[in-house]
Amino acid sequence: MTTTTESPRPAASSRRLMEGAEAIATAAIAAGCRFFAGYPMTPFTEVLEHFARLLPDAGGVCINAESELEAVGMAWGALATGARAATGSTGQGLSLMQESFAEITLAELPLVVFNMARSQGDYFQATRGGGHGDYRHIVLAPMDIAEAAELTQLAFHLADMWRHPVLVYGDYLTAHMQEAVSVERIEFGEVPAKHWALDGTLGGTGRSGIVSPLGFGKLGQPAPGIERHLRNIVAKQREIERREVRVESGWVDDAETVVVAFGTPAKFVRYVVKRLRAEGEKVGYVRPITLWPFPYDAVAGAAAAARTVATFELCAGQMVDDVRLGVAGRAPVVTIGGISTDGSGFGVGPLLDAEIIRERVLAVHRGGPDADLPPLPLNDRA
Amino acid sequence: MSTHIPVGPVLDTTGPPDGARKVGDLKPDLLLTQEHHMCPGCGEPLTIRVFLEAIQELGVAQKTVAVCGIGCYTSFSGTLDVDLVQALHGRAPSVATGVKRMLPDSVVFTLQGDGDMVNEGLQEVLHTAARGERVTCILLNNGVFGETGGHMTATSVLGQRTKNTLDGRDAQYHGYPILIGDLIAQLQGAVYVARGSVHNAGAIARTKKMFRRAFEAQIRGEGFTFVEVLTMCPTGWFIPTADGPDYMTETLGEVHIMGELKVGGVVRSTEELHTENVRRAEEAAAAKARDLAAKHE
């Protein structure tokens, strides 16, 4: 699916001023999430706080896990019973969870993960399957709080549709900014019944169940075996790549310079491009909403007539690899973002500034791929 | 001095002795097959039989969920006739937590070895115990990584020879064994902690009682329960199969003292357990001597 317009927003009357972390927890619960476990770490901490406050009243459980390893393990157990369950952290905390992520994917459990990241340098971790083996997680990257609330609900839907983990990639601003949003349950349609879920009732019947990443079942029940199982997972991922691409783009048809960005920075880029267009500059943007599957076709299409494709990322440049794969030599690809952070390393740096982004876009728009970029602004207190 | 050497077999080996049963005849109903992949003399299948019997006798088979770790025993995950989640090495207690929190009326247990629980996942089991999670963690403790071919674990005893402690575990070089049951007994959230074994019929009967008590405490919602079972691993100990039970009691059993370590939230001292074990051994020896004397009369 390709969206080229902004998502429809609910009527102003039903909106409430909410911190992003609260919007995410509220949306997850509206989507039916009944189990959450996490370990506090800035800027993810408030997501955990809101789940801890809201889940018990919704009939769910939120556990302040003793570490990220426990958090993801607990979610694994809850998922095995058929519950909608989630965990999260920053990219650092998610590094600790990767072994479980890899195996949960093989166990085909619909885990939802929230990364309130400290930079966009978790792109590889998120999109390459940061653990062992041939897996990818569906990755949704909201640009603001309203979209975070929407994509949170979509995450639970997609996870159940595909029996596959989905990661929501936010940042400090996603978690901590306040926006007027409305969170009501969104109906995405039916999901397959969870025949595989365990409730303990089949013991001693000869038909007891097993939830395992290893591709084997109970004696006498059909099971693929490990090799076929691994291939099946990859085949499913190919299907997800075909069916679940989401992207927004603007003014790309005649753009000489195309800027690709995701998440919060993409909202800044979109604003900058819109202003430059109003000034008559032929620039456009592509905003991947799913980082995996990556919108290679949209990027290729946008690059067809462009002189330069630029990526703006708040890290040294990771998504640029995917952009190059999409552009496939149709145009030169440069990266105009960079590392930028506050003194605590939470990723709120001076580069996330519309004027500064504008200068950098204009530099490549006027000077082409070899143009000298203005020096990266430095946070003196960093 | 002349020695009497018997001529010919002293036992009739032309058929099974009277009253003998094949191992498969003892298969508990909650196992889908009598076949397994364990080595001869392994203590793990015995332990599995015993806790399955306890589950069945308590009538909770149809509300039980197992969470299995990674070790030799993992090959039972496809043949235990209870709902089962296969977890990662070390992580079963957290997975069990998630299961229990979503199914509070079920009986949830983990099945882990010493490498899984005490090496890889030590913090998991300790936190789960401290949290008073209403699950039962079962430890198959043989003091060695059996599945990888005989390497030292956190519970290997001093002097124990393994593939990576060729001259025996040396405290100065390899550190000391963790007495995990004793450690868990100290945590407030743990209400029942026991260490059994399966090296002879009496031990098996006592271990079964331990499983029953642990599951009963879980069903009553009292808190975390823990049953450690010292199991024979002749392969990983590099000894003849038949020597397993004696080797176990003389090495592992001397360090990881058997008995109920905590009952009803009250911790019992190692000395107390040791005294109890010595008394039991003396009684058994005396009974054996009496039998022998009676036979010769």
Ligand code: SF4
């Ligand atoms: S290696 Fe040891 S634990 Fe593993 S099956 Fe053989 S005897 Fe049992």
